[in-house]
Amino acid sequence: MLNRFRINGIEKVRFAVTEFEDACTFASQWGLSPAASDAAGAFLFRAQDGSEVEIVRAEPADPRRRPLGNSSGLSEITWGVSDEAALHALEAELCRDRAVEFDGDGVLHSVDDLGIRLAFRVTRRAEAPVEATRYNSPTRTDRLNQRAVRYDQARPHQISHVAMGVDDAAAAAQFYIERLGFIVSDRYANRGLFLRCSPSGNHHHLFLMNGRTPGTRLNHMAFKVRDVHEVIGGGQYIDSKGWKTFAGPGRHTVSSACFWYFLTPLGCAWEYAADEDIVNESWEAADFAATADIFSEWTFGLEKSDGRLRGPISVSKEAGASPAVSK
Numbered sequence: 175m176l177n178r179f180r181i182n183g184i185e186k187v188r189f190a191v192t193e194f195e196d197a198c199t200f201a202s203q204w205g206l207s208p209a210a211s212d213a214a215g216a217f218l219f220r221a222q223d224g225s226e227v228e229i230v231r232a233e234p235a236d237p238r239r240r241p242l243g244n245s246s247g248l249s250e251i252t253w254g255v256s257d258e259a260a261l262h263a264l265e266a267e268l269c270r271d272r273a274v275e276f277d278g279d280g281v282l283h284s285v286d287d288l289g290i291r292l293a294f295r296v297t298r299r300a301e302a303p304v305e306a307t308r309y310n311s312p313t314r315t316d317r318l319n320q321r322a323v324r325y326d327q328a329r330p331h332q333i334s335h336v337a338m339g340v341d342d343a344a345a346a347a348q349f350y351i352e353r354l355g356f357i358v359s360d361r362y363a364n365r366g367l368f369l370r371c372s373p374s375g376n377h378h379h380l381f382l383m384n385g386r387t388p389g390t391r392l393n394h395m396a397f398k399v400r401d402v403h404e405v406i407g408g409g410q411y412i413d414s415k416g417w418k419t420f421a422g423p424g425r426h427t428v429s430s431a432c433f434w435y436f437l438t439p440l441g442c443a444w445e446y447a448a449d450e451d452i453v454n455e456s457w458e459a460a461d462f463a464a465t466a467d468i469f470s471e472w473t474f475g476l477e478k479s480d481g482r483l484r485g486p487i488s489v490s491k492e493a494g495a496s497p498a499v500s501k
């Protein structure tokens with residue numbers, strides 16, 4: 175049955191990091207709102223819809239503070255479900271072959287087949303009102319006598335997706351498809367799968383791709399912003415703070431999103447993304463050849479591996495460059 179667990183998006187991502195202060199500074203400059211902190215060294219940030227990023231100090235001996243794959247990195251992904259019954263259905267499904275546990279807050283914790291710590295909770299996200307961007311087209315005026323919105327800093331609306339580097343993406347995807355009911359939206363042949371957790375909504379919530387280095391680690395996490403102007407305005411602000419571009423700005427071929435990725439102190443890249451494909455049951459998955467230029471149909475700053483594109487921001491790709499951070 176499609177979406178039998180009524181999973182509806184990413185609630186929270188927890189990072190365990192060695193550079194705690196830098197990581198918290200980055201999250202704040204990214205445009206997330208500080209929500210809570212505790213004496214044990216945990217800081218909680220929220221996007222506009224209530225989806226959360228928790229940053230804790232890495233402590234490899236503590237499973238809750240153990241980063242995956244690197245000295246800093248992903249600690250746990252929490253998925254939102256629509257109701258309590260879905261949580262209990264998930265518990266019944268997962269306890270067949272792995273440990274599952276409810277914590278005192280009613281959050282269900284378990285693990286996927288690769289050891290990625292998963293949690294599930296009744297969603298606390300709520301759609302924050304967003305005024306639709308008005309565009310003027312050659313034959314249609316939607317913004318008359320009105321200046322366009324200018325973004326000095328991004329205010330991410332939601333966590334859009336996470337992208338995991340794994341050894342075998344097809345094998346890793348089986349757990350999410352067969353046990354959790356995720357759906358394949360598109361594929362890179364022999365390279366990766368774009369999965370969505372519900373039939374309707376974002377093109378993907380989880381991208382699993384064969385990594386260049388062995389092991390499982392979070393490659394990047396994407397935040398949805400209102401439009402391409404917020405991608406650029408937010409990215410320019412992050413750039414002005416000395417953080418280094420990983421790729422972009424550009425536009426993806428798969429999912430159509432405009433993007434800008436930055437290197438972070440959290441053991442992965444973070445991505446601003448806007449205008450991604452929204453799909454429903456009628457969407458037809460396609461296979462894309464994993465060719466050199468499929469990552470982006472256009473971009474600045476990323477020297478495409480086929481040599482066709484070189485951009486003006488490629489200074490950020492300087493070998494050995496380390497972020498000079500202003501705080």
Ligand SMILES: [Fe+2]
Pocket residue numbers: 335337394395396445
């Ligand atoms: Fe992405």
